[in-house]
Amino acid sequence: MQLRSCRLVACPVGPSPPFRPCPRCSAMLLAQLSDPHVDRTRPHKAAALRRAVAFVATLPQPPDAVLITGDCTDHGHPDEYDEFEAALEPLPMPVFVVPGNHDDRAELLSRRPPPGEACESFMQYVVENFPLRLIGLDTQWPGHGGGELCAQRLAWLDEVLSQAPARPTLLFMHHPPVQTGLQVLDDIGLRGHAEFCAVVAHHPQVVRVVAGHVHLPLTASFAHTTVMTCPGTDATFQPAWAQPDKLVIQYQPPLALLHRWTAEGGLTSFTAVPEAAPWVTLHDGQRWAD
Template sequence: MPILWRMLIAQLSDTHVDLSRPAKAQALQRAVAHLNQLPLRPDAVIVSGDCAEHGPPGEYALFRERLAPLPMPVYVIPGNHDQRDELGRAVGPQGTQALDGFMQYVVECDPLRLIALDTHVPGESGGLLCEKRLGWLQDRLSEAPQTPTLIFMHHPPLVTGIQPVDRTELEGAGAFADIIRQHPQVRRVVAGHIHMSTVQHLAGTVLMTCSGTDAAWLPDLGQPAKVLAQQQPASCLLHYWTPADDLLTYTSVIGQYGLVTQHDGVQWI
């Protein structure tokens, strides 16, 4: 495979496609249209879980239908709302080196490497990285220590301070951080689940969470016992890698916006 000298990975999250709430699928449709009108087309799209609200086959059929206009590969993982087996049947095999029994795999996007982690626990809101999943991660990171790597997962190893949100935290987050700390090629850990846009330091790398496709929540930090959230425009993350600048992530508000020339290549206008 030829080396590409830039790589753009778009991240959508928490699409929650729901047959009884058409607004969710419409929001995904807007997000897909947004990605398709970007000036630089993403090389791949990742969807960081909660693809469906309940997980029957009909929701996943609609999820696939809404993603269909994307011409690039799309990689998905399950969130707590998903049914892992149904999602797997709908989207088919993902990536390479898949861990048996999980939607956990590698995508070689030379020169960037993507690692998908499966934090799903059937019937639970919280997430888990068990010994089997963490052992697989350790093996994958050990085999390519020089390759810049982006890890994506549903539940973030993050404590927000908003108490109801933190009740659905990720079990195994400490052991996960211990592994990440050993592998400086991990440029970014990205997640969904909390429907908020956040950035935090994590074990020598940067942890980011992506908003949902229908809205971003900004919580009232003064009232941590509640979730009092302002609904703000939904956004996606654009992870852009070049050899000179390594990995840079842009937050892109979902919508149709025109290009405005502000610098013509010679001077600012």
């Protein structure tokens, strides 16, 4: 299938109210956090999420929205969700969440009902009011560590993508649709990934698929596009690749992803350590600092 380029026309009247930009405006910034695993018995998990939120809230350019790609809590308990929601309160921009295998879908839906067109019985929805269309996918497979995209969810995705073939679109989900090469993680991967790939292949407006789950910064080709994964807010795993049948890791600093969309340049993605650090001007637009 030949790929089509998608360009948006800059809005002639300027942006609409804060954090709800006109869909025709030419730029936006997304922050992606993943896998907070808020746990009543391990308070450092919520503390790490609060540090990541503080990082996002103090970026020089506030993101237009924040994506959280699942495993919001470790056990799906209501008091864990209370702590999760409290940690997000400093964020003035919209926060869009999809469930992971550690989440309770019903509890999460009761607190964060889908903001747009949704797939019945799932936390799977469309966000239309940005220049980059956002579609959250629900890969939860209750009772399993792995994920699933069943026929119902895939048919819904195919339909909503067909409704806007010229709108550049980002898909966000918990389980990545690619393998890591680490057997323990791939055993809890995504069931239905081949069928999902076939759907995406028919929709060239999908510019990126972003996920979480594996706690690794992974980038891989997928259909005509790219998959990226965001590690957990508490740590990044550095695996021992020489032992692919095990999961032997180093704990490294957490990472967040920042995704910047412009009509001229498309989507570019950056990794960031979501911890407080000074901002230093290395070049003032005229010259390098001494």
